[in-house]
Every structure is written in C-alpha cells, then in structure tokens.
Amino acid sequence: MDFIANIPWADVGEASLDTLLMLGISMFFTLVLGLPLGILLFLTGKRQLLEQMAFYNALSLAVNILRSVPFIILLIVMMPLTEIVVGTSLGVAGAIPPLVVGAAPFFARLVETALREVDRGIVEAVQAMGASARQIVLHALLPEALPGIVAAMTVTAIALVSYTAMSGIVGGGGLGDLAIRYGYHRYQNDVMAVTVVFLLLLVQVLQMFGDRLMLRFMHR
Numbered sequence: 746m747d748f749i750a751n752i753p754w755a756d757v758g759e760a761s762l763d764t765l766l767m768l769g770i771s772m773f774f775t776l777v778l779g780l781p782l783g784i785l786l787f788l789t790g791k792r793q794l795l796e797q798m799a800f801y802n803a804l805s806l807a808v809n810i811l812r813s814v815p816f817i818i819l820l821i822v823m824m825p826l827t828e829i830v831v832g833t834s835l836g837v838a839g840a841i842p843p844l845v846v847g848a849a850p851f852f853a854r855l856v857e858t859a860l861r862e863v864d865r866g867i868v869e870a871v872q873a874m875g876a877s878a879r880q881i882v883l884h885a886l887l888p889e890a891l892p893g894i895v896a897a898m899t900v901t902a903i904a905l906v907s908y909t910a911m912s913g914i915v916g917g918g919g920l921g922d923l924a925i926r927y928g929y930h931r932y933q934n935d936v937m938a939v940t941v942v943f944l945l946l947l948v949q950v951l952q953m954f955g956d957r958l959m960l961r962f963m964h965r
Contacts, residue, residue, distance in 0.1 A: 763837050764919035767909045771844035772902055779849040783856025794878045811850040816908050819843050820915050840917035844908050852901040859893030860886055892963045899955025903948050
C-alpha cells in the first residue's frame with residue numbers, strides 16, 4: 746500500500762497523456778512525410794517505373810544519414826531549429842520535430858521494402874493495361890503492399906514510444922521526463938517502475954493492434 750500511496754498518480758496520468766499526444770502527432774506527420782518518401786524511393790530505384798539512379802542515390806544517402814544519427818544526438822542538434830519551428834525546444838511541442846525527423850526516414854525505408862515485395866507481375870499486368878504511374882501506385886502497389894505497410898507503421902509506432910521516452914532527457918515531457926525527474930533525480934525507484942510498466946503496456950497494445958490490422962488486410 747505504501748508503494749501505491751507514494752506514486753504521484755496525477756503526474757503519472759498527465760505524463761501518460763503527454764506521451765500519447767507526442768506519439769499521435771509525431772506518428773501522423775511521420776506517415777504524411779514517410780509514406781510519399783518511401784514511394785519515391787521505390788519508384789526511382791533500379792528497374793522501377795520512374796528509374797532515376799542519380800536522384801535515388803542522393804535521396805537514399807540522405808535517408809541513411811538521418812537514420813544513422815542516434816536519436817539523443819538528434820534531439821540536441823535540432824534544438825535551435827525546433828525553437829524556430831514551434832517556438833520552444835521543451836515539452837510536447839518541442840519533442841515533435843525531432844521525433845518526426847527521426848522516424849520519417851526509418852518509416853520510408855520500411856515502406857520501400859514493403860513495395861519491393863509486391864509481385865512484379867501484378868505491376869506489369871496493370872502497366873500493360875495502359876495505367877499511369879499514379880494509377881499503378883494507387884491501385885496496384887499500395888493495395889498489395891498494405892499488410893507490409895501496416896507492419897511498418899507498427900514497428901515505427903513502437904520505435905516512437907522509445908523516442909518519446911528518450912526525449913525526457915532534454916525536457917521533452919511525457920513518461921520519460923517523469924522517470925528522469927522522479928526516478929533519477931529524486932531516487933524514487935517506484936515511480937521509475939510505474940513508468941516502465943506503462944511504456945511496456947503501451948508497446949504491447951500497439952503491437953497487438955498492429956498485428957490484428959495486418960492480419961485483417963492479409964485476409965482480404
């Protein structure tokens with residue numbers, strides 16, 4: 746009972762909402778930016794519809810560079826830009842830009858991989874019917890790659906959960922910030938344990954939801 750009584754549940758609730766808010770907003774912008782980027786990577790790749798290897802190599806290099814930067818370093822490096830974009834580098838708002846920049850290239854590469862797994866015969870059949878590149882993407886590639894894209898979304902969302910926790914190191918808010926303030930600075934290991942449990946539950950829910958959604962599209 747003492748364990749429960751010592752937990753600042755109001756702060757835990759607020760931090761949980763902040764984490765969900767960061768996850769939701771950053772995931773939305775990650776999809777908005779990462780999906781077209783992944784499609785563009787696929788289309789301009791070797792032996793694809795819009796093959797342009799010089800452009801693909803440059804874009805692929807940029808994606809690889811962003812993916813290779815550790816997120817904690819990205820948080821710090823982007824502080825000046827984040828302040829310009831959202832007016833602050835702290836709290837939920839301050840965590841969104843680095844979360845998106847860190848996750849969008851990661852998601853784009855997963856989308857590219859999912860599109861590459863589509864049977865080339867399907868694309869060639871639709872192309873033979875006179876479909877444009879846009880029609881091929883919308884009516885052949887994306888529907889066929891949908892289970893893989895949903896799986897990519899699940900993996901990216903789970904990665905974002907860990908990113909949101911990491912953003913607490915620089916005052917990004919959420920459960921990570923709560924764990925650092927109480928668990929690290931005040932040595933309240935009980936608060937640290939609660940934040941870990943909440944993050945584990947969130948990851949489990951995301952994985953279960955993603956798996957069910959993927960199976961649903963696979964059975965269509």
